[in-house]
Every structure is written in C-alpha cells, then in structure tokens.
Amino acid sequence: MRKPDPNMPKNNTSTTNKMKLRKGLWSPEEDEKLMKYMLTNGQGCWSDIAKNAGLQRCGKSCRLRWINYLRPDLKRGAFSPQEEELIIHLHSILGNRWSQIAARLPGRTDNEIKNFWNSTLKKRLKNNTSTSSSPNNSDSSEPRDVVGGIFPLHEHHAMTFCMDSISSSPTISMPPMVTGNQFDPFPLLNINRYDITGGAAGLLDVPTCLAQGGLGEALYGDYGVLEPGKIALEGDFSLPPLESRSIEESNTAINSIDRKSNNNNHHHHHNNNTCFNNTDQSFKVGEAFGLENHHWEGENLRMGEWDLEGLMDNISSFPNFLDFQVE
DNA sequence: AACTGTAACAACCGCAGATCG
DNA sequence: GCGATCTGCGGTTGTTACAGT
Structure with missing residues (x-):
C-alpha cells in the first residue's frame, strides 16, 4: 500500500x-x-x-x-461477511480486546481487526443504530453483559459442540489426521480435560475447544508456538476462553485476567526455550498436521476456510463457555 | 486540474506483567 | 528484593489512495 x-x-x-x-x-x-x-x-x-x-x-x-x-500464515485481503459478523459478535462479548478477537479469527491480526473495526464496522454499526434500536449495535468499547443482555440463554448444549461443528463442516480443508480409525482433524489439540473454574467448575470432557476460536492461537500459539508435548503430558494447555464480561466488572479485573492469560503464553516460551528456532516450530506445527519438513505449514492450513458460520452459531448458542475463566 | 474529505492501513507509543541477572 | 529487559496489548497517529466537489 x-x-x-x-x-x-x-x-x-x-x-x-x-x-x-x-x-x-x-x-x-x-x-x-x-x-x-x-x-x-x-x-x-x-x-x-x-x-x-x-x-x-x-x-x-x-x-x-x-x-x-x-507472517506467512496471514490471511490477506478483505474480510468476508462471515468474518465481519464474527468480529461484531465477538466484539459485543469481548469489547476492545483485539488480541482475543484475533485469536478467534485465524489468519487475522489484532491490528487488522482493530483497524477494520475502527474504520468500517464501527461506523456501519453506528449507522445501523440510528435506523435500528437493536441493542447489539453499539459501538461501545465496553463489552456487554452477555448473560443478562445480548445473548439469550438457549438450552445448554453439550461441550462437544466444538467438534460437532467443526468436524461436520464441509468447508474444512485441514489435512485430515487419523487417530485409530477416527477422523481427528486436531489430534494434538484433542484435550480431554479442560480445566475450568467458575459457574461450571470442574473437569469436563471437552474434545477440544477449537470452537472457542482457539484454533488460531493454538496453531500460532503466540503466533508461533504449539506445544504438543505440553498439551499431551500436562494437560494444562488452555486456550483463552471467551470470557464473560459483565458491565459491572472493572477494567482492572479485565486487565488482570488478560494479563494472566497472556502471560500463560509467555510462560510457554520461557519454560522451554526462550529462543526456539524455526526448526522446532516447523516440527511442532508440521507434526501436528502430518506435514513434516516444511517451514511455516500455516500456509497450507487454509485458515480462511473455517466454517465461520458454524463458529458463530456455536458462540451465540452456547452460554456456558462464557463463564470460563482463565486458570 | 486542484482541492478536500475520508477510508484503509501501517506503525508508533505507552503501559503492564513476567522474567532474568 | 530490585532494576533492567523483553514481550504483548490496546490506543493513537501518520501516510497513502481514492472519491467527490
């Protein structure tokens, strides 16, 4: 440009x-x-x-x-309508926490999303607000009270919605992985235990929480780290959940949670090797998808073809995950 | 053609948390 | 314990292209 x-x-x-x-x-x-x-x-x-x-x-x-x-795994070009919708939706939940929103939009950066929001979506929503009384059309940077506000509490869905949605999506073009006889598109992210606290505290069987949008972050992991060993052995790999945001919550609380979440990523770097090299990275990502000896397999992942609509459906129809908190 | 407004995007800045020596 | 450093995030600014007048 x-x-x-x-x-x-x-x-x-x-x-x-x-x-x-x-x-x-x-x-x-x-x-x-x-x-x-x-x-x-x-x-x-x-x-x-x-x-x-x-x-x-x-x-x-x-x-x-x-x-x-x-970054080679960036998805360039205009935002699709599905992405736009997802951004609007996520923004209504998360507010201006662009990194968290970006983590749920594979191939997009927080900066890109932020710019898109400020230059396009914000105005569009504002215009819509002037013609519509929809409460969801606010351009407020404050997240809305999800539970009490925007999203109706549908019937509780099983946590397996993640995989249900993704594995049934015809638009997935990930290299398929097979575990046993089962198709498993995300073998290394197949975490059986997702430790959560809060309303539904406890250990739940969650195949993976990719549908929380963690895919991008899982693959890129801080834009680059994927630690299958850690995931498999320690089971403490936790994708940043969509955090419930109540209007009453202070920004301090938000920030502390964010920092904590962010610093978990940070930890992963330092706990292993602060300066890992690309060989490691390639190995990790490549191994994850059965694509070894390639650098930046992200290029092959075709992130843009995720079923965003399915993701949207899941986000809006599954209230429980909004209660998650970062450990 | 010249000017103006604005959309789109890239990059900087300041801050905060974690880590290291 | 403490300061320096690194890293990441969100807000903001600066630049360019382009449309409208």
Missing part, C-alpha cells in the same frame, strides 16, 4: 557506535531481511532478531512487522 519513505536511508550507518534505529515504513529490503531471518532462524528474542538480521530497527518494531505483515 504505502511506499517506503524515500528519505529514509537504507543503511543508516551512524558514525558513532550507537546505531540509530529506524522508524517509519518498512522498505522491501527490510522486509526481505526480516523474512529471511525468520524463516531461517525462527522466532526468538526480538531484540536479537533485530540485530542479527541486520536491521536498524528495534525488536518491538520487528515483532510488529512480522506479526502484522510478514
């Missing part, structure tokens, strides 16, 4: 030892450097990546560029 700033020197070689960090638009050369480095060495300590890739950028900038633009 935007052209790189021509005034920006391509190689900002400072006379001092202190390298001046570049800001602003990324040049194609920089993109190429970062892309090459990431594909060769994988994700790790971002400040090291910035240095080692020969970029005069701060690690933060590299991270952002990678996550929002260069």
Whole structure:
C-alpha cells in the first residue's frame, strides 16, 4: 500500500557506535531481511532478531512487522461477511480486546481487526443504530453483559459442540489426521480435560475447544508456538476462553485476567526455550498436521476456510463457555 | 486540474506483567 | 528484593489512495 519513505536511508550507518534505529515504513529490503531471518532462524528474542538480521530497527518494531505483515500464515485481503459478523459478535462479548478477537479469527491480526473495526464496522454499526434500536449495535468499547443482555440463554448444549461443528463442516480443508480409525482433524489439540473454574467448575470432557476460536492461537500459539508435548503430558494447555464480561466488572479485573492469560503464553516460551528456532516450530506445527519438513505449514492450513458460520452459531448458542475463566 | 474529505492501513507509543541477572 | 529487559496489548497517529466537489 504505502511506499517506503524515500528519505529514509537504507543503511543508516551512524558514525558513532550507537546505531540509530529506524522508524517509519518498512522498505522491501527490510522486509526481505526480516523474512529471511525468520524463516531461517525462527522466532526468538526480538531484540536479537533485530540485530542479527541486520536491521536498524528495534525488536518491538520487528515483532510488529512480522506479526502484522510478514507472517506467512496471514490471511490477506478483505474480510468476508462471515468474518465481519464474527468480529461484531465477538466484539459485543469481548469489547476492545483485539488480541482475543484475533485469536478467534485465524489468519487475522489484532491490528487488522482493530483497524477494520475502527474504520468500517464501527461506523456501519453506528449507522445501523440510528435506523435500528437493536441493542447489539453499539459501538461501545465496553463489552456487554452477555448473560443478562445480548445473548439469550438457549438450552445448554453439550461441550462437544466444538467438534460437532467443526468436524461436520464441509468447508474444512485441514489435512485430515487419523487417530485409530477416527477422523481427528486436531489430534494434538484433542484435550480431554479442560480445566475450568467458575459457574461450571470442574473437569469436563471437552474434545477440544477449537470452537472457542482457539484454533488460531493454538496453531500460532503466540503466533508461533504449539506445544504438543505440553498439551499431551500436562494437560494444562488452555486456550483463552471467551470470557464473560459483565458491565459491572472493572477494567482492572479485565486487565488482570488478560494479563494472566497472556502471560500463560509467555510462560510457554520461557519454560522451554526462550529462543526456539524455526526448526522446532516447523516440527511442532508440521507434526501436528502430518506435514513434516516444511517451514511455516500455516500456509497450507487454509485458515480462511473455517466454517465461520458454524463458529458463530456455536458462540451465540452456547452460554456456558462464557463463564470460563482463565486458570 | 486542484482541492478536500475520508477510508484503509501501517506503525508508533505507552503501559503492564513476567522474567532474568 | 530490585532494576533492567523483553514481550504483548490496546490506543493513537501518520501516510497513502481514492472519491467527490
């Protein structure tokens, strides 16, 4: 879209030892450097990546560029109507917690969704509100009181809705996996125990909670980590649930939950290897889908073909998961 | 053709939590 | 225990393209 700033020197070689960090638009050369480095060495300590890739950028900038633009598993292009609907729906539940919304939209980034919301959906909803009295058309950044408000409490569905929906979806194009004689599209995410607390506290048999939208995060896991061993052995892999948001809840509470959730991901990094390389990553993701010796199998996952409508149905028709809390 | 408004998107900033030395 | 550092998130700003006048 935007052209790189021509005034920006391509190689900002400072006379001092202190390298001046570049800001602003990324040049194609920089993109190429970062892309090459990431594909060769994988994700790790971002400040090291910035240095080692020969970029005069701060690690933060590299991270952002990678996550929002260069990642091969990104789904580019316009949002589909189903995605739009899902975003609106999720926003009504989660508010402006873009990362959580993005985790439920495979191939989309929080930044992308945020921009789309602010530039398009917000206005559209506002216009709709002016012509309609639907309470769901608020552009409030505060999540609504789901239980008492937007979503009617349908009859309780079995938690297996996740797999029911996904496995029956004709639009799935994931490489099929077979466990025994059973089709299992998400073998490594086949968590039998999903530890939850709250209203329905206890251990439930949950095949997987992909329909909570965890797929994206599960595959990308912090945009890149999937830890099948941890999942299988410790069973503590928990996808961020859609958290119930009551208007009464303070932002502090929201943030603390968010942080906790986020930091679980963080833990996964540091508990194993802070700077894992792409070989690991490729192995993990590739192994998960029976695609070994490929980098960035996400390209093959065809994320955009998930049954978003089914997901939407599930989200709106299953109240229990809204009571989940992050451990 | 020139100007203006705005949509769309990329990137930066500030903050907070976790980890490390 | 504490400060430095890393990482991630959400808010905001800046830039470009394009449509309308």
